[in-house]
Amino acid sequence: MIIRVDQFNYTVPKVSPKSLEPSQAQVAINCNLESGHLMPIGGLTHVINITKPGAIKSIYKMGGHWIVWDKDIDVVKAQIVDSDHMIFFTGDGYPKVTNKTLATGDTGHYPQTVRRLGITPPANTLTVEPQGTGNGMFIPMLMNLVLSRNRLKYRLFLS
Numbered sequence: 001m002i003i004r005v006d007q008f009n010y011t012v013p014k015v016s017p018k019s020l021e022p023s024q025a026q027v028a029i030n031c032n033l034e035s036g037h038l039m040p041i042g043g044l045t046h047v048i049n050i051t052k053p054g055a056i057k058s059i060y061k062m063g064g065h066w067i068v069w070d071k072d073i074d075v076v077k078a079q080i081v082d083s084d085h086m087i088f089f090t091g092d093g094y095p096k097v098t099n100k101t102l103a104t105g106d107t108g109h110y111p112q113t114v115r116r117l118g119i120t121p122p123a124n125t126l127t128v129e130p131q132g133t134g135n136g137m138f139i140p141m142l143m144n145l146v147l148s149r150n151r152l153k154y155r156l157f158l159s
């Protein structure tokens with residue numbers, strides 16, 4: 001099936017795709033639009049030599065660095081302000097998280113350091129010991145775990 005666009009007008013990124021005219025687009029990537037026709041940008045440009053051994057199956061640009069994997073990896077950029085280019089990725093075991101500082105250390109193949117996504121369970125079992133003799137009344141309690149800057153804290157609430 002051939003789609004022919006005789007005259008390309010312009011890109012309209014804020015208009016719904018259903019409302020676009022046949023000669024409009026929301027996005028036009030790697031195109032020269034100066035003549036009013038859809039023309040590809042001529043030529044390819046060499047960007048980087050990847051020296052990681054093995055077959056490269058996934059690649060992601062993080063700032064000025066290229067992160068490469070030898071597995072099929074799905075990457076999502078964190079929607080967090082000032083997160084140092086934080087990304088989440090899956091496809092290599094457990095879901096993981098890294099940022100530009102962790103992933104791009106001194107030299108070598110990136111990512112260098114990643115963290116497993118989630119909360120590490122406490123090393124010791126939580127124990128509660130009653131103090132005093134009490135008065136025979138039952139007091140319901142609620143306990144929860146709080147993660148604060150990668151430190152696990154326990155909170156005990158009396159009702």
